[in-house]
Amino acid sequence: MISVENLSVSYGDLRALADVSLDVADGEFVTVLGPSGCGKTTLLRTIGGLEVPTTGEVTVDGDPPEVAQADARLGFVFQEHTLLPWKSAIENVTFLRRMAGKDPDPEGARDLLATTGLDGFEDARPGELSGGMKQRVAIARAIHLGADVLLMDEPFGELDEITRDEMSVEILRLWRENRKTVVFVTHSVPEAVFLGDRCVVVSGAADPADPTDGDDAPGRIVAEFEVDLPRPRDESVFGSEAFGAQVARVRRALHDDA
Known part of the structure; x- marks a missing residue:
């Protein structure tokens, strides 16, 4: 609480x-x-x-x-997506989890991207995504971190x-x-x-x-x-x-x- x-x-x-x-x-x-x-x-x-x-x-x-x-x-999602432009969508999703010292879960990240409507965009970089798609990646990243x-x-x-x-x-x-x-x-x-x-x-x-x-x-x-x-x-x-x-x-x- x-x-x-x-x-x-x-x-x-x-x-x-x-x-x-x-x-x-x-x-x-x-x-x-x-x-x-x-x-x-x-x-x-x-x-x-x-x-x-x-x-x-x-x-x-x-x-x-x-x-x-x-x-x-604690997971954060800001107005600005704060994605790393040189990393793909799936790399951005898994990045915070790796930084937190947690075991990587690429399959879990792929599932999250699929559930947010980004199936097939796993390898796309932020510059190739629309504003809504970038925010979907940012939300998937926060959830993938495993934060409560x-x-x-x-x-x-x-x-x-x-x-x-x-x-x-x-x-x-x-x-x-x-x-x-x-x-x-x-x-x-x-x-x-x-x-x-x-x-x-x-x-x-x-x-x-x-x-x-x-x-x-x-x-x-x-x-x-x-x-x-x-x-x-x-x-x-x-x-x-x-x-x-x-x-x-x-x-x-x-x-x-x-």
Whole structure:
């Protein structure tokens, strides 16, 4: 389980996050939603051990994030795919596992590429792949690492809307098969609702109860929603009345806080 307790992160005089608490259960898919600059990426990076708390505590299964990271229990998927351009798709998928000191599993890597729709592209280099295909390789790489937790920072942000929808369906299918714990940062309300068991809304709007808040008000969790949509989910969900109602509810929380 991921536990975030009273987390604050500051960079000098700039407060990025203030008094954030969040628990994520094993196998849960939690989406983190908010406007640009609200601190949601800082929250994700702190969970992953890439940022250090100023105050508060973050643990992954009871350990500090840096310990979980060193044990290869955390996998990252960023907006930029970060693939090595001189390596083939399958070499990129197996690279992190080798770096973590784990036994190579080329057959497992091939199976993952096949399940992400990249059968036949194992030997292609990133320059020969589309944006969506590159992100599929990056997701396969994170899963192949064998990490218990996947931290995903707007991985579909550079994709067109149709490809984003396709990738959302794909990531849910992979999650269903592997049942990792996922924390997924996004700007998109429909994406957050479609993917998540729970949607966490972060805002950087000033808190009138906090006299220290100014123009650089830190990010705080201002709302949480259980997503009441049955699983498994596919493209048919997007046109449903229940989905529209959930999206409208989350949008209201965003706009009311802004």
